Amino acid sequence: MSTPAPAFDPDAPRDPLRILFLALGNAGMQLIAHLPRRVPELHYAAVDTDAQALEACKFENKLLIGEGKTGGLGTGSNPDLARQCAEAQDEELVDLLRDMRVVILVGGLGGGTCGGVGPYLAERARDMGCVVLAAVVRPMEAEGGHRRHAADAALAHFREHCQAVTLFPLDVLREDNGMTLQRLISRCGLEISRALGGLAVLLRTGWLLPLTIQDIIQVMQRADGYCRLVAVSSDGEDRMPDALDTLFAHPLIDKGSLLAHSGGVVIGILCGPKTTVRELEHISAEIRSVLRSDAELKIGVAQDERFGSHLALVAMVAERWSERAVALEVVNQKETDEDTDEEAAPTDPKLVQGEIDLGANANANHARGRFKGAEPTIVEGMDLDTPTFIRKGIRLSPPIKR
Amino acid sequence: MSHPIAVLEIGTSEVRVLVAEPREDGHLMITGVGVAPSRGIRKSEVIDFDNALACVKSAIQEAENNAQVSIQDVMLVFSGGHIRQLINRGTVTVLSENRVIQREDMDDVMENARAVNLPPDHEILHSIYQHFYIDDQPRVVNPDGMIGSRLSLDMLILYGVRNRVRNLVHVAEEAAVEVADAAFGGLCSALAVLSRQQKEGGAIVIDLGAGTTDYVLYSEQIIARAGSIAVGGDHVTNDISLGLNLSGSQAERLKRKHGAAMIDLGARDRKIPITPESGYPVREIQLRDLNTIMHARMQEIFELVKSDIGKESLRRRFSAGVVLTGGGARMARATELASRVFEMPCHIGLPKEVTGLAMPGESPEYAATVGMLKYAMRNPGATSRGFSIKNIFKTLFLKA
Ligand SMILES: Nc1nc2c(ncn2[C@@H]2O[C@H](COP(=O)(O)OP(=O)(O)OP(=O)(O)O)[C@@H](O)[C@H]2O)c(=O)[nH]1
Ligand SMILES: Nc1ncnc2c1ncn2[C@@H]1O[C@H](COP(=O)(O)OP(=O)(O)O)[C@@H](O)[C@H]1O
Ligand SMILES: [Mg+2]
Numbered sequence: 001m002s003t004p005a006p007a008f009d010p011d012a013p014r015d016p017l018r019i020l021f022l023a024l025g026n027a028g029m030q031l032i033a034h035l036p037r038r039v040p041e042l043h044y045a046a047v048d049t050d051a052q053a054l055e056a057c058k059f060e061n062k063l064l065i066g067e068g069k070t071g072g073l074g075t076g077s078n079p080d081l082a083r084q085c086a087e088a089q090d091e092e093l094v095d096l097l098r099d100m101r102v103v104i105l106v107g108g109l110g111g112g113t114c115g116g117v118g119p120y121l122a123e124r125a126r127d128m129g130c131v132v133l134a135a136v137v138r139p140m141e142a143e144g145g146h147r148r149h150a151a152d153a154a155l156a157h158f159r160e161h162c163q164a165v166t167l168f169p170l171d172v173l174r175e176d177n178g179m180t181l182q183r184l185i186s187r188c189g190l191e192i193s194r195a196l197g198g199l200a201v202l203l204r205t206g207w208l209l210p211l212t213i214q215d216i217i218q219v220m221q222r223a224d225g226y227c228r229l230v231a232v233s234s235d236g237e238d239r240m241p242d243a244l245d246t247l248f249a250h251p252l253i254d255k256g257s258l259l260a261h262s263g264g265v266v267i268g269i270l271c272g273p274k275t276t277v278r279e280l281e282h283i284s285a286e287i288r289s290v291l292r293s294d295a296e297l298k299i300g301v302a303q304d305e306r307f308g309s310h311l312a313l314v315a316m317v318a319e320r321w322s323e324r325a326v327a328l329e330v331v332n333q334k335e336t337d338e339d340t341d342e343e344a345a346p347t348d349p350k351l352v353q354g355e356i357d358l359g360a361n362a363n364a365n366h367a368r369g370r371f372k373g374a375e376p377t378i379v380e381g382m383d384l385d386t387p388t389f390i391r392k393g394i395r396l397s398p399p400i401k402r
Numbered sequence: 403m404s405h406p407i408a409v410l411e412i413g414t415s416e417v418r419v420l421v422a423e424p425r426e427d428g429h430l431m432i433t434g435v436g437v438a439p440s441r442g443i444r445k446s447e448v449i450d451f452d453n454a455l456a457c458v459k460s461a462i463q464e465a466e467n468n469a470q471v472s473i474q475d476v477m478l479v480f481s482g483g484h485i486r487q488l489i490n491r492g493t494v495t496v497l498s499e500n501r502v503i504q505r506e507d508m509d510d511v512m513e514n515a516r517a518v519n520l521p522p523d524h525e526i527l528h529s530i531y532q533h534f535y536i537d538d539q540p541r542v543v544n545p546d547g548m549i550g551s552r553l554s555l556d557m558l559i560l561y562g563v564r565n566r567v568r569n570l571v572h573v574a575e576e577a578a579v580e581v582a583d584a585a586f587g588g589l590c591s592a593l594a595v596l597s598r599q600q601k602e603g604g605a606i607v608i609d610l611g612a613g614t615t616d617y618v619l620y621s622e623q624i625i626a627r628a629g630s631i632a633v634g635g636d637h638v639t640n641d642i643s644l645g646l647n648l649s650g651s652q653a654e655r656l657k658r659k660h661g662a663a664m665i666d667l668g669a670r671d672r673k674i675p676i677t678p679e680s681g682y683p684v685r686e687i688q689l690r691d692l693n694t695i696m697h698a699r700m701q702e703i704f705e706l707v708k709s710d711i712g713k714e715s716l717r718r719r720f721s722a723g724v725v726l727t728g729g730g731a732r733m734a735r736a737t738e739l740a741s742r743v744f745e746m747p748c749h750i751g752l753p754k755e756v757t758g759l760a761m762p763g764e765s766p767e768y769a770a771t772v773g774m775l776k777y778a779m780r781n782p783g784a785t786s787r788g789f790s791i792k793n794i795f796k797t798l799f800l801k802a
């Protein structure tokens with residue numbers, strides 16, 4: 001864990017980070033429709049090509065674009081058209097972004113407005129010096145190949161300009177065969193609102209352990225920008241184990257396996273004033289214990305009166321962490337000249353395995369085991385007969401004593 | 403009625419023999435199965451001739467008994483990490499005066515495309531047509547009768563160390579059967595599990611064997627790439643046995659029964675008791691450790707296949723996604739991991755269009771043998787041609 005804050009004063013005003021939620025298209029507006037009620041201290045705006053949909057939206061700031069081009073009827077899943085609409089009204093769009101520090105774009109990737117206007121806005125916001133995140137919904141498999149391809153293309157465009165893209169695949173939120181479409185979409189909205197709301201509150205609230213937008217950006221840079229974002233909360237006696245269990249079983253992080261495999265994770269803990277140090281220690285230890293030993297973990301704790309006895313966890317989990325498999329020697333070398341804020345990785349392959357006795361030389365020769373007599377499999381200088389976990393320096397638990 | 407055909411796969415985990423007859427609906431009717439646990443085979447190659455011979459004999463015997471036939475010749479399925487690929491473009495000038503491409507031009511260009519310089523001791527195992535080009539007009543499927551001045555052809559050539567494959571053939575011959583034909587297991591697996599549409603739409607078939615991982619890439623109706631990497635299920639087992647300090651057979655049992663290619667945080671605290679073998683103390687292991695070890699290895703295997711295939715080839719469309727065959731496909735959540743690594747859907751491929759003795763149709767590890775049977779059924783001449791490892795699959799892979 002990182003060092004605790006030197007002096008914590010919950011009443012000290014923190015530089016209020018100006019965070020704008022920008023809903024794009026029908027999906028965007030529906031997904032975060034209820035967020036302003038829950039977290040009123042943030043800014044909300046909506047952009048659409050569809051006049052009627054925009055009319056129904058209750059946000060403070062709304063902008064209809066491309067009326068001349070679409071007759072105010074939406075683009076009919078045409079991102080190119082949507083982009084033209086955006087370009088034509090660039091000034092008005094820029095006005096929406098003015099004075100904001102963080103811009104969070106929300107929408108359905110399969111939609112024309114979201115897919116076309118979103119990346120455009122992301123680029124403009126970056127030009128203006130904003131931190132730009134996108135929270136986008138990936139269409140269902142059942143929506144068909146065309147939508148899926150359009151969504152993939154849109155995702156790539158978002159990725160070009162955003163610091164982090166958090167993906168919400170509709171399919172993984174499906175609960176059972178009886179689930180209605182309406183329910184699926186509202187579940188998705190709920191998850192997005194919780195996660196984004198949690199993240200925003202975390203970034204603005206008085207903290208116990210610091211977690212800043214910079215921390216998040218740093219982790220996301222190494223993650224190639226793609227991540228999953230999920231928030232869970234719990235109350236009562238067992239709130240801590242409950243919250244952890246819910247998190248570890250959450251479909252948005254593939255029932256926990258994404259967490260277990262991720263190279264970089266940011267965890268934000270939101271709590272009321274009643275949370276004890278013991279509880280925080282426990283959460284942090286539990287999370288650490290399920291992560292890869294080489295994963296980069298950042299934990300922040302924020303306190304907010306509104307949470308009372310509630311506890312919420314917000315997890316940002318890097319989806320890709322493209323580090324190539326490297327031979328052990330290389331790992332060791334790299335780790336000594338890189339400053340890690342985690343405890344130093346062991347440099348002796350023997351220590352990697354804790355108490356597991358791998359014999360005097362836990363190297364290629366010893367590990368040949370079954371492959372004695374066969375030609376070694378060497379690829380790019382790596383002896384693949386040596387166990388992967390040894391070459392990658394992955395630590396296992398010490399043997400269980402009975 | 404055509405006579406039964408026998409296929410022999412000398413795998414790293416098992417030696418398998420299938421005997422089958424074609425049915426009128428085009429399906430295969432399997433009439434005999436013989437299986438023996440492999441000995442003397444590592445990474446799909448012979449390391450102990452006598453042991454290997456003993457298992458091959460016993461598998462053949464068993465198949466003969468339950469098919470009630472005497473097996474004289476077999477189609478051999480092989481693999482091995484020594485197998486390499488290259489794509490060679492052959493070009494010829496169209497000879498006829500009116501520039502109409504004729505059969506002879508096509509034969510010429512094929513021969514030309516097949517003429518490659520290989521390292522010493524290597525030989526061509528398969529030469530598989532990809533696309534024709536007429537005066538640089540790409541992607542011509544059948545140039546016969548078209549007009550042009552230059553005809554080119556891309557040929558995918560799989561080659562390998564001569565003696566490695568010959569050793570397998572030699573084992574079979576010592577077991578008193580003639581090897582009528584032989585083919586790379588990866589190609590066979592793809593043939594068994596892919597439908598015509600899947601071949602057209604594009605697919606990556608990965609056969610997760612015990613000693614090697616074989617792959618084949620179908621794209622735009624052709625076989626774009628194929629290869630073999632000498633890592634497989636044995637490596638997973640070996641990693642488990644070293645990491646958790648278990649014997650090989652304990653590790654294998656544990657892998658099949660409790661293992662998975664992904665870590666399940668819901669069961670993160672689960673412990674598994676290990677039944678002691680002599681010399682090993684009674685103890686428990688953490689499920690999480692087991693799956694961490696397996697995940698690391700399986701992820702690496704998929705990444706190796708991915709980088710072997712290359713970024714360029716992966717940019718194509720694969721509407722059928724990744725299809726897993728071989729015993730390793732049975733590993734819990736292997737499809738999930740593959741789908742994450744390749745960023746496309748993934749499913750287990752089961753041999754299609756087979757009936758008869760139940761096992762093969764439901765088992766991904768029978769994909770290669772069933773694929774070879776299918777090939778043999780469609781090319782009845784193959785079995786009487788005698789051993790010629792050179793032009794195998796020529797007709798078969800001309801089009802999807
Ligand atoms: N309509 C709608 N779509 C949703 C919702 N939640 C997620 N989506 C997804 O968002 C995509 C639809 O995009 P829309 O929001 O309708 O499209 P748009 O951005 O308004 O763009 P246009 O095509 O111009 O209307 C679909 O592919 C759905 O997968 C929702 O609440 N409503
Ligand atoms: N349920 C299972 N889970 C994990 N691995 C399995 C399972 N069943 C079989 N295997 C593995 O599949 C491999 C054997 O696959 P197979 O295709 O028969 O290989 P080969 O053709 O090389 O003999 C072995 O490594 C075995 O451990
Ligand atoms: Mg719309």
Ligand SMILES: [Mg+2]
Nearest residue numbers: 413611728770
């Ligand atoms: Mg096999």
